[in-house]
Amino acid sequence: MSEDNKSQITIENYTETHVRVFSEDLGIEKEISEYFTFYVPGAHFTPQYRARIWDGKTRLYDLLRKTVYTGLIPYVRKFAFERGYTISETGFPKYIEPITEEEVKTFIDSLNITSKNDPDLLVRDYQYNAVYSALKRRRALLLSPTASGKSLIMYSLLRWYSTLKNNKKCLIIVPTTNLVEQLYKDFDDYSTKNGWKVDAHIQKLYAGFSKELTKNVLITTWQSIYKLPKSFFEQFDVVFGDEVHKFKARSLITIMEKCNKIKFRIGTTGTIDNSKINKLVLEGLFGIVEKVTTTSDLIDQKKLADLKIICLLLSYDDISREGRKNNVYSDEIDWLVSCDKRNNYITNLAINCKGNTLILYQYVKKHGIPLYEKLNRLEKKYNKKIYLISGDTIVSDREQVRDIAADTSNCIIVASYGTFSTGVNIPSIENIILASPIKSKILNLQSIGRGLRLNKNKTTCNLFDIADDLSYKKWKNHTYRHLLSRMQTYDEEKFNYSLVEVK
DSSP: OOHHHHTEEEEEEOOSSEEEEEOSOHHHHHHHHHHTEEEOTTGGGSHHHHTTSOOSEEESSBTTTTEEEGGGHHHHHHHHHHHTOEEEOTTOOOOOOOOOHHHHHHHHHHTOOOOSSOTTOOOOHHHHHHHHHHHHHSEEEEEOOTTSOHHHHHHHHHHHHTSTTTOOOEEEEESOHHHHHHHHHHHHHHTTTTOOOHHHHEEEESTTSOOSOOSSEEEEEHHHHTTSOHHHHTTOSEEEETTGGGSOHHHHHHHHHHTTTOOEEEEEESOOOSOHHHHHHHHHHTOOEEEOOOHHHHHHTTSSOEEEEEEEEEEOOHHHHHHHTTOOHHHHHHHHHTOHHHHHHHHHHHHHOSSEEEEEESOIIIIIHHHHHHHHTTHHHHTOEEEEEOTTSOHHHHHHHHHHHHTOSSEEEEEEHHHHSSSOOOTTEEEEEEOSOOOOHHHHHHHHHTTOSOBTTBOEEEEEEEEEEOOBTTBOOHHHHHHHHHHHHHHHTTOOEEEEEEO
């Protein structure tokens, strides 16, 4: 065995989901395995870890099959460069389409994309660039914040792929039924003047819809298809994953491994959390992250509503503080959501807000329903329309509430994070109240996005971030520390915010 071969890494095509990465030197393969091994956030809380049957790590390189996700090839190259190893990629596809930026721009302009809400809709430069980049590379993970026109980017891509010239079948996977309906409506809206009949080209799949494909484009939830056989996925040429950060990781991996013959892969997300392993899994399945634009840039360009964040820190009496000292997180949350003074404060805040208000909560019975009932008793006095949305609310009723909110300026929607933090487009929302404390960076940013779209009578969105100071002496309570995490996110995103203490 020559010294050259011993320090060489070979990358070989395997499937569209995996590539084989191997070396004649087993030591190098073990190095690769370590390079792609990561601790899973929160692993030490799991029963498997506590029972010592799992070490809390995820390994993205399979030492037996010698495979890694195709989208991680750039990381394999980086690994080799840093260690002075050579790479052989003989016969390996480069995933570069022979198209030009001008060709893509001309095609998008020919679609005559319009909107009922914006008849003079203009495709923005970053949207042209995102479409071109995704088409050029065949696979991409587009990081595009809420209200940046992500659905228009997807519409342009699916129109390119499903034209008579390309004639490719497209699978669009989303995390919620809300998003199925939202995308379908958006695509119909974009086709207002160009004659492309959405009902002739697109079908939907979730509970109650047929799994038999009769049209070129299918929009479905991951929950509706992850148990289907591999043969179902073999009929598609292109796969889109929208809001991929919301997918259950194991189910997303299962689906994408069944899509092992699909060359064209586009993932989209509004944000990615700070976990390196989550980012690498998504990049491995779709492609390297490409930042399309940022929320702060769009606000500066007046493309989104001016965001005003007010962190309202509720400060409690000494008896309450001492009683909560050393509470575990779940006990602290149970006490907070059932605190009558706290719920009265949220209710009064919502009632006195001008314009449409969205209250986001986490627990339906413990928090959402009590807030709704308090507000409902004030409905006639303040001439406000009050609506409650949860996971039990059927899709058609959610859509009806959204339509009502679009045509009024005096409603309050009490909605769970799960139903309204993602995939809901209500430009008339002027105020958002985060009634339940959250730590997740993704959920925080997605919730903010609900109010950023501009409307003819709206240029500003107010976000009221409700937080709680139950600290006692040197002990800092959980939700207070979560506020500090959210404030760090606001700093990272260059949002303007203020902190107001409420005794």
